[in-house]
Amino acid sequence: MQQIARSVALAFNNLPRPHRVILGSLTVVTLAVAVWRPFVYHPAEMSPVIRQIALDKNDLQALLPEASEPVDQNADEPDDDAVPTDEIDKDVADSPDAHEYTVATGDTLSSALNQYGIDIGDINALVNSDKALGTLQVGQQLNWSLTDDGSLQSLTWEISRRETRTYTRNDNGSFTMQQTLQKGEWRNSVMQGVVQGSFASSARSAGLTSTEISNVIKALQWQMDFRKLRVGDSFSVLMSREMLDGKSAQSELLGVHLRSAGKDYYAFRAEDGKYYDRSGAGLAQGFMRFPTVRQYRVSSNFNPRRLNPVTGRIAPHRGVDFAVPIGTPVLAVGDGEVLMAKNGGAAGNYVALRHGRQYMTRYMHLSKVLVKPGQKVKRGDRIGLSGNTGRSTGPHLHFEVWINNQAVNPLTAKLPRMEGLTGKDRSTYLTQVKSWLPQLGLKAD
Known part of the structure; x- marks a missing residue:
């Protein structure tokens, strides 16, 4: 060990003086870092620093999960002309309180009703009243009505031409079934x-x-x-x-x-x-599931019974919000006719399309509208560019699907297919x- 130390000292002395100074300084710094220990401050020995930050309503909205839609106002409530009608609607208008659905292949009671935003608790209560509801058959008809707050009030199941079952809501949330056998x-x-x-x-x-x-x-x-x-x-x-x-x-x-x-x-x-x-x-005519070339992240889901976190009141969210960059092409999901193409206030620049007589789609908060009322469009046609117009707290596309004048979940709704x-x-x-x-x-x- 002494021989090694002697060899190192000899080599150091043979170095030029500037080199010896640099090497010595580095050695001192290295030793200092090796033996240094930071001083630990204990919370008990010091007073915490508190800073109060005042947020106005707009700042508060930006922090909430529903940030893509304002929470102090219902941005999705249709204006008087947002769900347009014509002379046929006036002659044979659907009842706004009654809804109907034809059971299709692969349907269950849950999948059929959930796309309309009916609470899973109500669906479970129905099944508890009649286990036979778990055996829906293709072609059977479901008809139902809702309470003012969106809860299921009653449901009619047309099993066949001869048999119908009606389920009526009780005060405790359960349902009572009544069977009717037609003899006509x-x-x-x-x-x-x-x-x-x-x-x-x-x-x-x-x-x-x-x-x-x-x-x-x-x-x-x-x-x-x-x-x-x-x-x-x-x-x-x-x-x-x-x-x-x-x-x-x-x-x-x-x-x-x-x-x-x-x-x-x-x-x-x-x-x-x-x-x-x-x-x-x-x-x-077949429909596309999404109104864009590719699928984007959903920033706010369909929820017809969404509770406003500020007012505590029901503020329905009748569509889904996709987090898309401003300027993203927005496409018609199916063949149809342009009913509305305008600035709708809360909805910003928006487009409403009618597909056949039962279906309507709406596209909101656009930066630019590319179609005009009365224009015919094909599935996949560009109808606008996404934006951040109207009552919106961030760039996104609000997309709605309506069936028989009833808003449904665009992500799960049974849309027409060419088959x-x-x-x-x-x-x-x-x-x-x-x-x-x-x-x-x-x-x-």
């Missing part, structure tokens, strides 16, 4: 007419009720714009009605044939409750259509 006789009848004025008034003169007229319009909504029918156009409707004591208790549209400007349009009901053309091909019948279902359907077609001949045939 179902009869098929054909009603024909010629358009004179509006289709609704002409169909009513031919013997159809407002509900039946609405069902005819919905069956042909993807093929025909009923506002553009002309005087002299003709129609034939095959309706199955249940007769009780000489009166129609309920009815079901089986088929319809409409001729306009020399062109024939058909729709027939299949066992799944949907309508197809004469060959079994689907009539509905047709196959296999045994198609064979059964074509056999039925073959027997119905001769009954739908028009007077001019």
Whole structure:
């Protein structure tokens, strides 16, 4: 060890003086760092430093999970003209308090009702009142009404033409089931007419009720714009009605044939409750799930019973917010017509599209609108650029889907798809259509 130390000292002495100074300084600094220990301050030995920061309402909003939408105002409540109507809506308007749904493949009671924002607690209470609700079948009909606060008030399950079950809410939140077995006789009848004025008034003169007229319009909504029918156009409707004591208790549209400007349009009901053309091909136009080229992060979910954290009042969020950069192209999710393209105050620059007669979509807080009212658009067309206009606390796109004038969850809603019948279902359907077609001949045939 001494020999090593002697060799190091000799080597150090042989270095030039500037080098010896630098090396010595580095050695001293290294030793100082090695033996140094920081002084630890104990909280008990010092007074805490407190700083109060005052936040105004806008600053507070930016810290909340709902930051993409203001919490002191309901930015999503439609204006009077935000859910537009026309003469057909006025003639055969849907009841705002009643909702209907046809069970589709893969549906459960939970998946069917949850897309409309019905609380899972209400759904569980329904199932507890009748376990049979876990066995929904394709083509069955669900109808329900809500309370003022958005809770489920009652639900009707049309199991078949003969059996209906109604579930009514009790004061404790449970449901009571009442079964009804119809004993009437179902009869098929054909009603024909010629358009004179509006289709609704002409169909009513031919013997159809407002509900039946609405069902005819919905069956042909993807093929025909009923506002553009002309005087002299003709129609034939095959309706199955249940007769009780000489009166129609309920009815079901089986088929319809409409001729306009020399062109024939058909729709027939299949066992799944949907309508197809004469060959079994689907009539509905397919929808995209998202209004952008790619999917963006959801910054605020659909919640029709959202509680305002500031006011404590129910402030429904009738769509979903996507966190998208300003200027992102916004696309039409389906074929349709532009109903609104304007600055809507709280909604900022927004676009409303109508798809057929049952569906509407809305796109809010745009930086730029690229379409005009009355314009026809195709699925995937650019209708605007995302932005931060209106009552918005950050760049995002607010997107809504409405079915039968009822806002639904855009992420889970059952949207139309272009699909047709196959296999045994198609064979059964074509056999039925073959027997119905001769009954739908028009007077001019």
